Amino acid sequence: MAKKQAPPKSKPKTSPEPSAETPTREPVKAPVPSFPVVGIGASAGGLAAFEAFFSGMPTDTDPGMAFVLVQHLAPDHKSILTDIIQRYTTMKVYEVADGMVVKPNCIYIIPPNRDMAFIDGALQLLEPSSPRGQRLPIDFFFRSLAQDQGDKAIGIVLSGTGNDGTLGIRAIKGEGGLILVQNPESTEYDGMPRSALGTGLVDYELPPTEMAGQLILYAKHMLDKHGGHKPHITIKPDNELKKIFILLRGQTSVTTSKFVYTY
Template sequence: MLQFPLIVVGGSAGRIQPLINLAKGLPADFRAAVCIVIHISAHNPSYFPEILARAGPLPATHAQHLGRIESGHVYCAPPRHHLLIENGHFRITTGPKENGVRPAIDPLFRSAAHQQGSNVIGVVMSGMLDDGASGLWAIRHSGGITVVQDPNDAEYDSMPRSALNHVDADYTVRSQNLASLMIDLVSESAQRRLDIEAAIKEHVPLDPLA
């Protein structure tokens, strides 16, 4: 398991400005990796990593096949490829389309849930139809944290509403508050790790309700 939280984000129509706001709101010392799948045209180059890199302090790139996942980075799925998580690295595939698209959100979410379990924070944002719902369910049932953009805040509410219909999400949030929520969740995760390490060193049972 990675030694830092893995944030996986999926969006479709209406997701650009909220994701720019997310990148803008995250600090330079952010102790998590952010992986993003957005539905993009297979016929045009994607400049989305460059847009995110200009928007905020974190480096943003297209994920590379077998590339190592690093904290403090934003990774985007490349056009025409699914983005998967495997043993702390990326796997880029040209497998069958899911929900009519490639890249699709569900493959990233499912692989993250399988590989990282409770270490994952999954976020479904604005978009049409229902990509991301089953993947968010997998994250929820693997012990991860689930977040959905408030449908009333989304330019296109089908994806957020579908996610909420299938998953009892931990948080429903307006896009303007997403970055601050991520900062809080990552900070809580870091503190939890410190508590576990201290308990192990001192041979003190960790309070499961803490």
């Protein structure tokens, strides 16, 4: 009787040798929006101003930009702004969830009792670091928008008391962005618009119903300017790191949101 042959021994699996051409860490393209992002700040009297702004937006064409609304809200009251704005536009309207990616032809509204920042194409929500009455959520958002989007950032200051938004428009203008302010005669409360106008940095002073035309012209200009723009090669941080970067941005002038690799 013939003896059965033992099966051949399998060779142990080995990992492929790393080649010089294969990076040990895979770079990915940062989701840099190729469209303008419009930050709109308002306080007292802001609801009527928002309604007027979106009622002046054309309904037969997409504006080709995203809109982010930052309004002073009572921390213990549910915002009804999302439902109200939806009556005046055919664009999709969202109350912001943490980490929500921004898309063109959409409207994003800050939720109550949160600060909000724009980083790497997404909206990040944070617990307020200042007590009520001392918070400047419009400045906070405008600064992050300027640092992230550069000359694709647009800041609009509507009706409100105080001076929130004034420091933020300085940041946006410092990056080459566009600034629009509601003319004080059309506001319910003119404190914020007059403070912004006092900087001398405002490009257009208009009633909200007349702002859409300037924005659409600007969006077309930016599309022509950035149409061939190639994004940086970056390593994307996770959400927790992003929030650390946001807090660092608020305390320093160093841009920490992107690690840029050159080859």
